[in-house]
Amino acid sequence: MKQLIDVIQSVRLSDDGEALVILDQTLLPGQKVYEELRKPENVWDAIVQLKVRGAPAIGIAAAYGVYLAVKHSPANTMDEVRHTFLKSKAYLASSRPTAVNLFWALNRMEARFEQLFNHSNGIEAVIAGLREEAKAIQLEDEQVCEAIGEYALTLLEPGFGILTHCNAGTIATAKYGTALAPIYLGQQKGYNFNVFADETRPLLQGARLTAWELSEANVDVTLICDNMASIVMSEGKIQAVLVGCDRVAANGDTANKIGTSGVAILAKHYGIPFYVCAPTSTIDFECQTGQEIVIEERSAEEITSKWYTEPMAPKNVKTYNPAFDVTDHSLITAIVTEKGIFKADQLHELREQ
Numbered sequence: 001m002k003q004l005i006d007v008i009q010s011v012r013l014s015d016d017g018e019a020l021v022i023l024d025q026t027l028l029p030g031q032k033v034y035e036e037l038r039k040p041e042n043v044w045d046a047i048v049q050l051k052v053r054g055a056p057a058i059g060i061a062a063a064y065g066v067y068l069a070v071k072h073s074p075a076n077t078m079d080e081v082r083h084t085f086l087k088s089k090a091y092l093a094s095s096r097p098t099a100v101n102l103f104w105a106l107n108r109m110e111a112r113f114e115q116l117f118n119h120s121n122g123i124e125a126v127i128a129g130l131r132e133e134a135k136a137i138q139l140e141d142e143q144v145c146e147a148i149g150e151y152a153l154t155l156l157e158p159g160f161g162i163l164t165h166c167n168a169g170t171i172a173t174a175k176y177g178t179a180l181a182p183i184y185l186g187q188q189k190g191y192n193f194n195v196f197a198d199e200t201r202p203l204l205q206g207a208r209l210t211a212w213e214l215s216e217a218n219v220d221v222t223l224i225c226d227n228m229a230s231i232v233m234s235e236g237k238i239q240a241v242l243v244g245c246d247r248v249a250a251n252g253d254t255a256n257k258i259g260t261s262g263v264a265i266l267a268k269h270y271g272i273p274f275y276v277c278a279p280t281s282t283i284d285f286e287c288q289t290g291q292e293i294v295i296e297e298r299s300a301e302e303i304t305s306k307w308y309t310e311p312m313a314p315k316n317v318k319t320y321n322p323a324f325d326v327t328d329h330s331l332i333t334a335i336v337t338e339k340g341i342f343k344a345d346q347l348h349e350l351r352e353q
């Protein structure tokens with residue numbers, strides 16, 4: 001039977017290869033609107049505005065973004081093509097600082113570009129090779145997230161109550177999601193999980209996106225305000241916490257949506273396992289600890305007015321809007337990757353592979 005993950009794609013290349021097609025996540029859950037993007041400026045804007053969001057989805061969008069920049073470029077020489085590629089790569093890398101998948105995908109596209117450039121089989125060969133590399137990144141994310149889901153499922157039991165924060169679902173990735181991958185795989189196997197989705201202030205990805213995704217997928221989901229995570233844990237409703245991530249430091253400290261570290265502290269207090277679901281491409285071994293992870297700060301309007309018909313705070317009130325926070329590795333039960341389940345102090349094994 002088809003699942004939501006089989007029928008919805010938040011990022012993909014148009015059939016004619018001329019545009020990146022995105023599901024505008026800022027319009028969910030009220031409207032399901034797809035947008036075609038042809039220029040790096042449009043892709044950059046979509047990432048900054050969170051029309052496309054979620055670490056893996058951002059990486060996939062940027063990979064197609066640099067391909068499209070070269071494809072639609074008026075460049076007539078290979079040197080001009082290289083200038084176009086490098087300029088679009090640097091531009092797209094400036095969109096958001098925290099999710100390492102953006103930079104991982106762009107660096108992989110650059111490595112492929114250099115191979116194609118050095119083979120100098122002409123501009124069309126470069127364009128074709130970049131398109132195939134971006135498609136490979138998207139397909140690999142599908143495979144990686146499915147593997148994460150399979151490993152995560154070994155940590156869960158049918159009927160578990162699962163709390164999640166923000167959205168690390170199908171629309172944040174190529175297909176399966178990361179934190180929600182075991183939910184979708186479990187649904188196929190009749191696990192009947194009861195998911196509790198934190199609304200995730202201020203951007204409400206939990207309310208607008210996770211509650212929408214899981215409702216559409218006919219998964220049992222209960223939307224709660226962020227300040228209700230403690231009571232649902234205290235009432236025994238939660239047997240595991242699953243979250244995605246944007247960057248994992250070498251020591252296992254993990255950056256994820258703002259509020260995640262608070263959930264981890266609560267889980268520790270109530271003795272509930274806290275799992276981070278992360279493609280190994282999200283692990284940044286150049287970052288020794290979470291202190292080195294750059295935390296994006298976003299606009300005041302997201303706190304004071306963006307989701308309200310009337311402002312919900314005094315005009316011009318001072319605000320602070322860090323989009324992410326860092327969960328200390330000591331609060332993380334395990335990090336679930338496509339290569340297996342690791343304790344924070346075992347991540348170095350992945351570096352050696």
Ligand SMILES: CSC[C@H]1O[C@H](OP(=O)(O)O)[C@H](O)[C@@H]1O
Binds near residue numbers: 053167323
């Ligand atoms: C698999 S998505 C990972 C991660 O990305 C989200 O951030 P954003 O919505 O700002 O792109 C959130 O932190 C998810 O957990």
